[in-house]
Amino acid sequence: MTEAVFRETAADPRTQAVPLAHLSIELGHLYMEDFEAGPERLRQHFAQVRPWVDAARAAAAARAGGKRPRVSTCFLIDDYFTRFSSPAELVPLLLAEADRAGLVIDYLARESGCAVAGKVPVAEAVAGRIVESPPPGSYGLRPPAAQTGWLANGERSPVARAPQAMKKAAVWQPPTETAARRHSVFLDVELWSDDPDGHRTWSCPFLAAVWQLARLGLLRNEGEPVFVPQPPTDRGFPDDWDELPPLIRLNPRADPFAAYRTCSVLPNRFLPVEHAVRVILDQTEVDRGALRQVAERSAREDVAVPDSVADRVSYVFYAGS
Amino acid sequence: MAPHESAPRAVLAGGEIRTCLLPARQALDVRAAAQLLGLRADERVLLSERPNLYARSPDTLTGIDCPLPSANGAHVRAVGTVAARAALTEGRILQTSAYFRLPASGPDQRQPWGHYLVRPGLLEPFGKLPHEAVAQGVLDGGRHGELDVGLIAGGLLTRLLRHPLLDQRPPLRSRPTRLRWVALPAEGDQGPSIERFTLAEDELRTVRLRVPEGTPPADVAGLCDDLALHDWLLTTLVRLLDGIRLGSGPPPARVGPPADDRPAVVAALRPAVDHLLHLWMPRARVAKELAPLWEALEERPGFTRQWQALVQRIRDQLTLHAIPSLYREVEPAP
DSSP states (O other), rough: OOSSSSSGGGGOOOOOOOOOOOOOOOEEOHHHHHTTTTTHHHHHHHHHHHHHHHHHHHHHHHHHSSSSOOEEEEEEESSSSSSSSHHHHHHHHHHHHHHHHHHOOOOOETTTTHHBBBBOOOOHHHTBBBBOOOOOOOOSSSTTTTTTEESSSOOOOOOOOOTTTSOOOOOOOOOEEETTTOOOOOOOEEEEEETTTEOOOOEEHHHHHHHHHHHHHHOOEEEEEEEOOOOOOOOOOOOOOOGGSSEEETTTOOOOOOOOEEEEEEGGHHHHHHHHHHHHHTOOOOHHHHOOOOOHHHHHHHHOOSSSGGEEEEEEESSSO | OHHHHSSSSSSEEEEEEEEEEESSSSSOOHHHHHHTTTOOOTOOEEEEEESEEEEOOOEEEEEEEEOOOTTTOOOOEEEEEEEEEEEEEEETEEEEEEEEEESSSEEESOOOOOHHHSSSTBBBEEEEEEEHHHHHHHHHHTTTTTOOOHHHHHHHHHHHHTOOOOOOSSSSSOOEEEEEEEEEEOOOTOOEEEEEEEOOTTTTEEEEEOOTTTTHHHHHHHHHHHHHHHHHHHHHHHHHHHTTTSOOOOOOOSSSSSOOHHHHHHHOOOHHHHHHHOOOOTTOOOTTTTTTHHHHHHTTTTTHHHHHHHHHHHHHHHHHSOOOOGOOOOOOOO
């Protein structure tokens, strides 16, 4: 079927492209405890974030080689693990505190949108794209150590079987990190948990990995983009989180939401979560069409984008909780 | 910076295909085929209705880090991914196909896994690849612990055969076949060619190809899927005719009603008419550049010639059995 004379649309894979900025800067993640700590917490957060945002912009400008880089900012609110406040109450407060620090939030996203965006089960789809890094000796069989719902950056310790009578207990074997430089930093990430009713709760690192893929413009559902920014309605922000689209564009003049690279400015306590995010991204096969589009587009613009998806992601961790 | 371009050119591609009859009483319609082959929640199953009904799953990847089989005992470790996909033709024949490509050389160290995931279906050797020796090694089958793409194709097939859509009641008896292939670069500016097509023991076929540099491995895999499909059809029909006693056998020794062989022969041949005879369609989805390779097989051994002869035999038998035995001067003979 290489001739274009006869064509069937269902037999032709199509991937819709998304507009791309050079850099997507995440100005923060908001959890219930942050909100409960009052507006001062937000004020402090944005004040600490500001200099790093300037630095990230400067770095993007340096990479763009004199041209004006396209940079967009975003903010993620947790409405997945705990529900608190309402968009009508929270969003204006958030915007005011960001503005006080001289920051503009271009896009606002809800964390539950990383689980299910509209009707698209994004998290489940991304989970289906995990290709585990094979430990040496993998010749085609599925690794026997595969644990459903967990993902490691290496080989787990062998399971110690109950010692039989008169036999010595098996000696403990350490786990190993596959990409270790001499010594291992082994990490085993819980991707989800199921309750007795079969309801699945995605873990925070897993949703954060989905969030990174969204910001990198690499998520598609049957070729269609998943996170399409919606403008806010004229009636202001709703009283229920479910009535807010998964991603809204707060700044009408903003550069595109998705970008070649991302930078997240977060307090230190997110370090283990983001380590886990890297482990997940390093073992996720993203949509090939989307990957090709980013590669072709960046080549045309003469912008260097790292091959590996995990390497497109960067962080600033500031002191604080 | 495009990862697909930055990878060095492949000097060897290979794969293995499993072909079997779908274990279901009825052929699957397009919608059911899409359900069976929906290996990923976010990727469409490719569906095509011309020139025949065909559905193909998205590719899935399996991570590999092991020595490559080689005919001369050279020990070459390779890391990367093997791609695998499944296809259903006319809702009846299920195939799983695993394939990979190898560049002439690779880094001496294992890279972060994300490096391999943006090069789907590529295995990178540590150092230089002795591609002729590895090609032969792949066709011969490796030793335990060496790359085994057949395991990947077989694993995907096993997974699909457990699907609840399948009632496990195939309309006729048949055996699955395996086809293992390698493709080496063609000399100079020569076109593609089949160097060898071998029917080995245990339902195993091996194919050795030469293809011009830059031929996409997915296209070569597509050609081999097509060869495997038609080889399976021939194999199955030959076996079907082999397994039944044509004609009426020795004349009855005792007086009594003449032995009526009609139900047995007709019952044995009918499923072939219902489910197989319309499936012969070589080159239906083979890339244009590789389609001429079929001509070599048509020349010798003559795939379509043999198929037509088998089909004619089946039709003759059914025609003869349609005539009441009273009017038959002689009993149909093989």
